[in-house]
Amino acid sequence: MKAAVFQSYGSPDVLKIENVEKPSPRDDEALVRIYASSVNPAEWYTMTGLFVARLGGGLLRPKDTRLGVDYAGVVEAVGKDVTGIKPGDEVFGARSGAFAEYVCVKNHVYAKPANITFEQAGCTAVAAITALQGLRDHGKVQPGQKVLINGASGGVGTFAVQIAKALGAEVTAVCSTRNVEMIRSLGADQVIDYTKEDYTRSGKRYDLVLDIAGSHPWRENKRVLNPQAIYVIVGAPKSNRWLGPLTYIIKTRLAALGASQKVIFFVASFKREDFLLLKDLFERGQVKPVVEKAYPLEKIADAMRHLGTGHAWGKIVVTIGMNGKK
Numbered sequence: 001m002k003a004a005v006f007q008s009y010g011s012p013d014v015l016k017i018e019n020v021e022k023p024s025p026r027d028d029e030a031l032v033r034i035y036a037s038s039v040n041p042a043e044w045y046t047m048t049g050l051f052v053a054r055l056g057g058g059l060l061r062p063k064d065t066r067l068g069v070d071y072a073g074v075v076e077a078v079g080k081d082v083t084g085i086k087p088g089d090e091v092f093g094a095r096s097g098a099f100a101e102y103v104c105v106k107n108h109v110y111a112k113p114a115n116i117t118f119e120q121a122g123c124t125a126v127a128a129i130t131a132l133q134g135l136r137d138h139g140k141v142q143p144g145q146k147v148l149i150n151g152a153s154g155g156v157g158t159f160a161v162q163i164a165k166a167l168g169a170e171v172t173a174v175c176s177t178r179n180v181e182m183i184r185s186l187g188a189d190q191v192i193d194y195t196k197e198d199y200t201r202s203g204k205r206y207d208l209v210l211d212i213a214g215s216h217p218w219r220e221n222k223r224v225l226n227p228q229a230i231y232v233i234v235g236a237p238k239s240n241r242w243l244g245p246l247t248y249i250i251k252t253r254l255a256a257l258g259a260s261q262k263v264i265f266f267v268a269s270f271k272r273e274d275f276l277l278l279k280d281l282f283e284r285g286q287v288k289p290v291v292e293k294a295y296p297l298e299k300i301a302d303a304m305r306h307l308g309t310g311h312a313w314g315k316i317v318v319t320i321g322m323n324g325k326k
């Protein structure tokens with residue numbers, strides 16, 4: 001089967017499409033033919049060899065040469081102990097090595113909502129779960145609260161705006177000019193164009209700031225936080241090749257010591273009940289994955305370059321031999 005493989009750390013040029021062995025499902029696994037996946041900054045950091053990625057993943061070269069996590073596709077075969085899914089079922093979920101024609105999955109495999117496409121289902125896992133956990137688990141968002149989402153137009157942000165609305169928050173979203181209408185159409189109550197207005201000087205205060213862009217230092221973000229507010233750091237600029245967003249996170253945590261507001265950084269983790277909640281939100285039409293562009297697997301380096309600009313809107317999808325499927 002075809003898969004994207006990287007043998008050394010570096011720019012997207014290190015990604016090659018190779019023929020690798022097709023996996024066989026164990027008794028408790030399903031074999032899924034993947035039709036769509038998507039690129040996430042985590043894969044960018046793994047590919048480029050961020051320091052922390054090298055610590056666990058191979059100091060000089062990657063131990064695991066495969067990338068990709070989000071997927072949607074069709075079950076091709078199941079092991080004898082698998083219940084609840086069968087060959088032919090349309091599914092989505094999360095599994096490492098998803099930039100490939102096939103994966104074997106045991107845990108995160110869920111029925112694909114019929115009202116979204118493979119491309120949409122295949123770009124949800126990392127970004128949507130991050131948005132949900134950032135708002136609900138770490139931000140403790142409550143109906144009626146005022147929430148500011150900085151970096152609202154990207155993969156995590158487009159899910160966050162919709163999920164925050166679904167959870168009953170009043171949402172102010174920060175993005176650049178070209179994305180203002182798109183973000184408004186996702187339901188944001190107010191939209192701030194960061195190229196024209198600095199949200200930290202708006203004079204307004206929020207109960208929760210979900211900071212996906214990390215574009216302002218703590219002393220400026222503090223101006224828009226209620227005394228009991230929660231400030232959740234989701235991401236930060238890729239500026240430092242070795243440390244990536246870590247410098248921003250560490251600086252912010254240190255600067256905020258002693259503040260009355262809570263500052264939280266978290267790393268999203270996959271949980272079955274969260275996938276099921278997302279599936280429900282998709283099926284009820286309260287959340288819809290936003291896709292900017294789809295690249296075929298053969299062009300995965302271009303998809304990664306696009307993500308690497310830091311100015312994607314919505315999700316960048318990778319399609320894998322869809323044969324007319326959408």
Ligand SMILES: NC(=O)c1ccc[n+]([C@@H]2O[C@H](COP(=O)([O-])OP(=O)(O)OC[C@H]3O[C@@H](n4cnc5c(N)ncnc54)[C@H](OP(=O)(O)O)[C@@H]3O)[C@@H](O)[C@H]2O)c1
Nearest residue numbers: 041130151153154155156176213215235236267268311312
């Ligand atoms: N903590 C976790 O578990 C976790 C999980 C997933 C992702 N992340 C992190 O979250 C961040 C975003 O991920 P993503 O998948 O959403 O990335 P993405 O799809 O590349 O989106 C980045 C977005 O940031 C916006 N942006 C850039 N500069 C901005 C600024 N100064 N102010 C406001 N918005 C700005 C861009 O919009 P414009 O084009 O309009 O500038 C773009 O839409 C990354 O740092 C990633 O590592 C963390």
